[in-house]
Amino acid sequence: MSAPFESAWGKLARHARIxxxxxxxxxxxxxxxxxxxxxxxxxDLVFYGVHVLLFEFLYRHVDSVAGWSLADVRVFLGWLFLSxxxxxxxxxxxxxxxxxxxxxxxxxxxxxxxxxxxxxxFQKFSLEACVNMLIALGWLAWAVQAxxxxxHATDLPxxxxxxxxxxxxxxxxxxxxxxxxxxxxxGELSRVLNLLAVDVxxxxxxxxxxxxxxxxxxxxxxxxxxxxxxxxxxGKCGTLEALLLSLFVPALLVGAFMLFARMFRHxxxxxx
Numbered sequence: 498m499s500a501p502f503e504s505a506w507g508k509l510a511r512h513a514r515i516x517x518x519x520x521x522x523x524x525x526x527x528x529x530x531x532x533x534x535x536x537x538x539x540x541d542l543v544f545y546g547v548h549v550l551l552f553e554f555l556y557r558h559v560d561s562v563a564g565w566s567l568a569d570v571r572v573f574l575g576w577l578f579l580s581x582x583x584x585x586x587x588x589x590x591x592x593x594x595x596x597x598x599x600x601x602x603x604x605x606x607x608x609x610x611x612x613x614x615x616x617x618x619f620q621k622f623s624l625e626a627c628v629n630m631l632i633a634l635g636w637l638a639w640a641v642q643a644x645x646x647x648x649h650a651t652d653l654p655x656x657x658x659x660x661x662x663x664x665x666x667x668x669x670x671x672x673x674x675x676x677x678x679x680x681x682x683x684g685e686l687s688r689v690l691n692l693l694a695v696d697v698x699x700x701x702x703x704x705x706x707x708x709x710x711x712x713x714x715x716x717x718x719x720x721x722x723x724x725x726x727x728x729x730x731x732g733k734c735g736t737l738e739a740l741l742l743s744l745f746v747p748a749l750l751v752g753a754f755m756l757f758a759r760m761f762r763h764x765x766x767x768x769x
Contacts, residue, residue, distance in 0.1 A: 512615055516587075516622075523622025537625040541585065545578055545632065548699060563703035564733070568644045573701055573727040575637025580663040580723040581695075582630040584671065590621035591671045595685045598678050603764055614672045614757035646731065659726035662743070665750045666721030670694055672753040679760040694719045701727070714742075721746050 552574065556567040565573065594617070597603055606617045641648045641656070648656075674690040697719045702710040714720035725742045728734045734742065 511611065515611060515616065516619060519620050520622045523624055537585075537623070538628050541581075541626070541629040542632070544581070545574075545629075545636070548574055548577070563701060565701050565703065568640075569731055569733075570701070571640040572637070572644050572731060573723070575633065575640045576659070576663055576723040576727045576730070577699060578633035578636055579630070579660060580667045580698075580726075582626060582633040583664045584667050585626035586623050586630055587621075588618050588668065588671055589623055589626070591618040591675055592688060592691075594618075594675050594678050594687060598764065603761075606761070612754055612758065613761045614675070614754045618668075618671065618675070641730075644731075655730065658743070659730045662721075662726045662729070662746050663723050666723070666725060666746050669746065669750040669753040670719065670722055672757045673749075676753075676756050676760045679763050694722065698722050698724060701733075703733070715745065718745075718749065721749055 552567070552570045555562070556570070560566065562570070597617075603617065606613045671687075671691065674687045674694070677686045677690070697713060702713050702720050702724045705713060710720070714724065725746055729739045729742060
């Protein structure tokens, strides 16, 4: 086994241990606030229900929207819910970055050699969001099975890869948008951009046309959060583009985390 591989494996194991510690802390914290636990679950269920009802009513009047049938959109929503649940489970603390940066509360993130974007944004594990993750997976499993494409045992590796793409895409976008806070302190632009991303990604990007889809998928790139996985799973993109997206989303994640680390060098501690 080569030294570089051992180093990479050691870093991965270190981050896994930190994630486990975050999860333990999050479980203890949420177990002490039961009302907050249930209110968070209910709020996210309302979010899912609004999206489902919107498209169910819409498709009572049309058969297809930009080439997407009702069965297609149900699967698309499954990937959207999965991406959102992942964010709520692991990355909800990213919403606190504007305040923490302004108040100089990021000293603990200076810890090395852990990746700063991971150390900061993954620190607030949400137990209640795990319930929403189960609901999202349940909806996705039902939508996939009910779709004319169907689901077979041989599809399991592709399904797992698409789920991983959803999580990587969401983490990449949140880290990428967080970097603007280091330039525009107290601008809260990361929150605005994330809300924009949610609004754009709650329907298939094909509604924006070919150029709009390309821009939102590869240049902005909001479609990395859930549209990429949905289009690959449903075969909305060709084999070549599916391979391209399978490389693009992980590269985007690595690039966004590296950019966050680089921008973090400009952070000034409250103790400075």
